[in-house]
Amino acid sequence: MEVVLITRTVTAHQDALARVEREITVLIRRTLEEVWAGGYGDGPVDRYTYPVLALLDEHGPQGLGELTRRLGVSKPTASRHVAKLGAAGLVSTRPDRDPRAVLVALTPAGDEQVARVRDIRHAGLRTVLSGWSDADGDALATLLSRLNVDLDRQR
Numbered sequence: 001m002e003v004v005l006i007t008r009t010v011t012a013h014q015d016a017l018a019r020v021e022r023e024i025t026v027l028i029r030r031t032l033e034e035v036w037a038g039g040y041g042d043g044p045v046d047r048y049t050y051p052v053l054a055l056l057d058e059h060g061p062q063g064l065g066e067l068t069r070r071l072g073v074s075k076p077t078a079s080r081h082v083a084k085l086g087a088a089g090l091v092s093t094r095p096d097r098d099p100r101a102v103l104v105a106l107t108p109a110g111d112e113q114v115a116r117v118r119d120i121r122h123a124g125l126r127t128v129l130s131g132w133s134d135a136d137g138d139a140l141a142t143l144l145s146r147l148n149v150d151l152d153r154q155r
Helices: 002-035 050-059 064-071 075-087 108-128 134-154
Strands: 091-095 102-106
Touching: 050 064, 050 075, 050 091, 050 102, 050 108, 064 075, 064 102, 075 091, 102 108
Parallel strands: none
Antiparallel strands: 091 102
């Protein structure tokens, strides 16, 4: 009897893992293609550079190393995104305490751009979640936050 119970528990866990993997795959595909595809307009802001603006908006000015860590990308990738946004006047850079390091900050134009894109993205989500209760929306946000924290710990 004990072996059967353990087998069922392992199988249930494997089934849950398979469902989570499948649902995350669908979520990523749909959000990239349907929910997040629009709203950037012409210019340097796209699905790769928008996270830079969003992190600076949420956490304020930060060093390139910290920005790289939070984005989960390589330093050259983060540098390219910052350079692209800087050339468009959406972020500024200045030397950090360590002269070899750079501090990245949003400009007023960057503030406007992140707010505009966020409003468009929220409108898409608002439509998708319109039939959900506040409790369900809160539960989803809590579980996604927990997943992201745990994923960050794995890096």
